[in-house]
Amino acid sequence: MAGNQPKVRVEHLTKKFGDLLVLDDLNFEVEEGEFLCIVGPTGCGKTTFLNSLTRLYEPTAGDILVNGIPVDPKKQNISYIFQEYSSFPWLTVEQNIRFGLEIKRIPAAEADANVEEMLEVVGLTRFRNYYPRQLSISMLQRVAIARAFATKPELLLMDEPYGQLDIDLRFKLEDELLKLWRRTGTTVLFITHNIEEAVYLSQKIMVLTNKPTSVKTVLDNPLPLPRDVVSADFVALRNKVTDLIKWW
């Protein structure tokens, strides 16, 4: 630990649904400001893992500490970006981005400034008064990202947020995400089944095993940013991760 307290510390996290053991004694730490990608074979319980991490599910055993305190979204500043599109249909783009700030009762002046900044970063200033049904899919996911970053979260959890996007949009939004991450210094946990995406984004890659899920290994990703998906180093790391999740 070298004196510094880790941002997130997971100890013996276990989740059972009845007799079905889904998460089997997970232990790991995430440092402040780190971008961790979590990959694993399909159906390995990645989403259960994130949902336990945020207490949407109560874990069967184990502790999840953020800054040394048991995790609670009501007390800690955590944001979550879902696989599904989760913008509030009755709010405009601007009001959606402001939502978390109002829940947390951030003073109006500060909230205004955050919202403006986020609108600009994700390029939706012109669409601020649009309702979600008037937006395209990639714009909706940008609203979700802006909403998540607007509260300046200490910890951002992303559950395959780009899983349903086509490839050029995914690259664009991944670059936007990296830009935001570097700008805010947020700690990010990013779940994906897409190994290329994991290698492109992460500083560390955590590989999960098949069910019951445990941590197989954690790899460092030292490739310099911005990354080139066809460079030899990139391909080598991608293949290494692919070999690790192969279950066949």
Next chain:
Amino acid sequence: MNGTKRRVAYGMLGIFIFLCIWHAAATLTNLGRIMPDPVTVFVRFFMAFIEPIGTKTMLFHILTSLRRMLIPYTLGGLAGVFMGVLMGWYRICDAAFMPYIQMLRPIPPIAWIPLSIVWFGFAEGSKYFLIFLACFFTIALTTCDGVHSVDETLVRAARMLGARDRQLFTTIVLPTTVPYIFSGLQVALGSAWATIVAAEMIRSSEGVGWLIVSGQDVGNMTQIMVGIVAIALTGLLITSMMRGVEARLCAWTIRGK
């Protein structure tokens, strides 16, 4: 906007053609013996704003009926929304009350007339009761549906942004439910207004329903038609006003657009 104008124009044309056919039928065929022609009806209708029918002018009849409808409609709306939210939010309320609502709802309000007279007398109370029944159940059911339709993903999203239970209710459940409440209010407004005739069959001496009931008593066909026209035109006016309010409050839905 052009589309709206065209819609209105076609609507007007349709009504005009209908009136022409009605007029021709009433003046040129035997139909005239059982039904007055539209010119007579509309002349009498507009004359009634100056010249009283019974002891009162048309405006007074309309306003009286509107008051009779709006008071129980408001109460029924409030009670219905309250009941709907209870049933939607708490499973136990749903289990306890839904059977009653499903049983009582199909009973037409006029079936309650004799009992309502015994319970509330001949004055306004029994009329309010009938109209209350005409709107309460519909609004309770649509509100309940609205609460049930809350999207689980949005609840999770709000929770993750730190929302407490009470905040979840005001920021997620209520906005989801508002369009449902409005469709309930819209339908209920129609049935409440339609029930006015039944309500005014209980002793009354004014109101648009009374125009019809007293027209029947004295065999005045024109007066009956004037009552029907008054109900139709006022109904059109109030439901359009309601749509206007809805379009403002539910601008985000396709329905509101």
